Amino acid sequence: MLTSFIQLQWKSFFRSASLSSNLIIKILMGFFALYMMVSFAILGTSIYFLLEQELGLEPLETVNRFMIYYLAMDLLARYMLQKMPVVNIRPLLYLPFKKSKIVHFSLWKTILSFFNIIHAFVLVPFTVVLLIKGYDALAVIAWFLAISALIFCNNFINIFINAINWVFFIVIGSLIILGALQYYQVFDISLWTGPIFHSLYKTPITALIPVLLLIGFYQIAFHYFKSNLYLDSGLATKQKDGKTEQLQWVNRFGSVGVFLKNDIKLIKRNKRSKTNTLISFLFVFYGLLFFTGALEMYEGPFWRMFAAIFVTGGFLFSFGQFVPSWDSSYYPLMMSQNIRYRDYLNSKWWLMVMATLVSLVMASFYLYFGWEVYLAVVVGACYNIGVNSYMVLWGGAYVKTPIDLTSNKKAFGDSQAFNAKTLLLTIPKLVIPMLLYALGYYTIGPIYGYGLVLLVAVLGFAFKEKVFDIILKVYKAEKYKTLAAYKQKN
Amino acid sequence: MIQVNSLTKKYKEVAVLNIDSLEIPSGEICGLVGNNGAGKTTFFSLLLDLIKASTGHIINNQVQVDMSEDWKPFTSAFIDESFLIGYLTPEEYFYFIGELRGLNQQDVDLFLQNFEDFFHGEILQGKKYLRDLSKGNQKKVGIVASFIGEPKVIILDEPFANLDPSTQIRLKKLIGTYKDNPEVTLLISSHDLAHVTEVCQRIVVLNKGQIVKDIQTSERTLRDLEGFFSEEILNETLVD
Structure with a gap:
């Protein structure tokens, strides 16, 4: 009997859609x-x-x-x-x-x-x-x-x-x-x-x-x-009472608000996204490792920028990298309803911007370590909004992992989230701001390091519509592949 | 309204759909019948641009569906539960679809009043998210949502399956109200020959990806269809 169990496990592993x-x-x-x-x-x-x-x-x-x-x-x-x-x-x-x-x-x-x-x-x-x-x-x-x-x-x-x-x-x-x-x-x-x-x-x-x-x-x-080995007790999935919510305040975002409302409910009502979001705000404290001098190896201008990006970027990275996978279970609806791709992506973008700003406020305790440290955090936040928000959306187009919203597992270390393209995209996310900062820091002076990073961020922000055009093209090109991938559930 | 031109869909050289030409005029209620694997859902997926055709194309009201997205405002569909958003309550889902189609909440509430007996008091104002509803109730929500916002083309894949008998009758009535509406085209697939002949003005039979019958519904259509499918079984037994 045990062997047949083991056989089942074996088959489920080797025949899973993701394996091949x-x-x-x-x-x-x-x-x-x-x-x-x-x-x-x-x-x-x-x-x-x-x-x-x-x-x-x-x-x-x-x-x-x-x-x-x-x-x-x-x-x-x-x-x-x-x-x-x-x-x-x-x-x-x-x-x-x-x-x-x-x-x-x-x-x-x-x-x-x-x-x-x-x-x-x-x-x-x-x-x-x-x-x-x-x-x-x-x-x-x-x-x-x-x-x-x-x-x-x-x-x-x-x-x-x-x-x-x-x-x-x-x-x-x-x-x-x-x-x-x-x-x-x-x-x-x-x-x-x-x-x-x-x-x-x-x-x-x-x-x-x-x-x-x-x-x-x-x-x-x-x-x-x-x-509890009964369908209606231990094996039953728990149900929570549903409540219709209006979220009137979101309406002021216009056409984007329609999706924003859904995204907020998505985060609130699903285990996986809820855990993901709560954890992502812990990144705010990540900078403590760097700015307190707790770890010697992390001293130096490179690492300062690295930490600053992460302090406000937790949500952006952990949520953003799975756009559009969050909507994987109803992606065919999104693709056939009267939806403009731009609005859809825009709402995700706004969500990330809002989360970045919230993290920035939460991170204000870094002022305790001096205004320069907080300045790094602010510059990091600007870069996150101006550049990284696009990068994660862009990378998301290549992540074709369907997400099971109701399950908490694999909220971290989802192996399929890493592929060559998403890895390549971490370069502009992390390495470029670090290089820019170091470039300014060593040539003209520490403050100019921030200035360079900020300049790129502002440029990114200014060309938002142009960048969105590019991302839209990628999403459209990947549409059929994405739909097919979401259809395979593990 | 809908024009199909030399449309094929192949998976690894195996053609699962091959429609040389098909035209569905505006205002028609068209039924799609065929066994599993006949290509019904494939056809609907192509019509909604969810999969890419191997050759040929579909034109929906002068819009080629894989070239432009302009067919989306007047087309709606319910294919399967991937058209539902599990973490929303039914009301929220209806409001969402309504907003996408330019209706505000009052409009949607007004619209939903027509469906109170369809829902049988089980769906609205309940305390459940869509993911926690039974399969049948999920289906009801999906079907009703596809009628929101006066779409010109409505696509329903197996709408009768999983529905309880009284809801099946109500659905037939609902579809019947579109019979004399020259504006709205309905495409319905079904395994239930009786239902589909009752509500559709025209029946297209698919077999292994090809159109094998295309008939205007009449008194004897049901008998014809039953004859067609039992003949298939007879042929099979002869071959064996």
Whole structure:
């Protein structure tokens, strides 16, 4: 029976519509995974020596202190990236499979995920190093098992919290607060949790607790899914009450307003776009890494512009790159109704401009780091409006990934969003403003760097209609291909 | 109104549609009949410029559909659920289509009053988004939306499928009101020979992408069509 499940999975992977067309992307993803594995393995082997020799710390104790952050980051990464174990369950219900078997299979499938395996690449080498260095073998192995169990616990916790958005924001919020408190040495949670993790090593018998916890989680997950394996409970898609909204204020945008209204509803009412939008505003804080001097490698004029573009460009990049894919499920309607392409694109453009301006206001706290920093942000915003807004729309024409609005997964790292053309288009998006800034910075003076970038932005803004003509041509040329691609659903 | 000239559509050298010439005059209600794979939906997709013809072209009211977009203001269609916007409520969807066709909300509300019995109290003022409606109710919304804004050409792909019996009768009545309207051309495909002969003034039968019958509806059309399709089965059994 298990083999037939596995066969089904195999076929669904190799026969999916995206596979044949995007094999290169899959290979690239494979390389990325390999890269992650190698870097995790290097981290695992070297961290002991790094901590002991470079920093003069007791390695295991230090690792245990930061374990809480490691686990929290893991949970976050899972929440955003790990796909849920939806084996195509519905059709299996009518077949002669035992329900418990279906549930066991879908749970085990999550265990074999990349997100669990990757940790072995850091944990195993580290454990081996500990053993070689003469730590108590039994205790080290107990510690290893306990931490592994905790990582698998994360796996199941993720399954539970996946349906609930606010959990995610609580986790990310507390992580930021605790991290900041620790950085500014107000309160250090790791001093409290460190000893707890360390006791797994000191008294190996306590390692049983995480293992039992894992078994408990598995049982809960198993019973939860088994008792909900009905079309009208667990497998039913949740419905929210709909409410007709007028959004009168949008009407002042004229013909563009018709679409703008839809786009606002699109963002508000669909899981995928909602998450995407909320996350994109986190980019506002991205600049903190650069402007606070937190990371040495990011100092220098190049990076200043780089950060400035991202601070206000989060929404622009994450939403814009999927125009028109957001409308993929009803693209035939858009293509046959009485719609002018220009209005349609214009509304997306306005949406991005509005979001950029909102981010700019949100980013006003950068004034705290000096007016020059905020000036960089303002110039970045201008470039985003004047140039990048077109670039993402342009690139979007080549992204032919249908988007399932109702599902949250793949909101990040949608492999198909990367293709040669969209990669090429990142050059004008990021590299050109960086070069322009550096050019001005090194030849005439820092302020002129901003001036050059601003000049290009204003030029872009002035030639909006001309640029739109070009983009329209691209959209029209790609129309049939796009329609055909959206028809294939994965 | 609609002129088809040596239109073919090929997928990898296999012709799925091959219509040498077809003319549908203004005001006609034309039914398109054929088995699965006969090319009905392909024809509609070509008419709406959703796919590219391999050769030939379609002219919709003097506009060649793959050259200009000027056919869009007077043409409307409901092909499948990809013509619905799942995250809107039915009202919002109607308003959206209305706005695209130059109607304000009051106009749309007025228009919708005619369809209250068609909706059977299940669609308007409900608390559901289109994606959460049943297939049948989604279809009702799509069909009604295609009548908004007095289009000159209305294209409906399998409008009777998935509808409950009383709605089928109401839909036939609705289509019937266009019978004597010389302005509005309707194109309807269906698998239900009885319905389609009842409402259409002309029936075009497609088989493997070709027009095999083109008849003005009369008393005996239904019998003819049933005869045609059962003959096919007879032939098949003979070949076997």
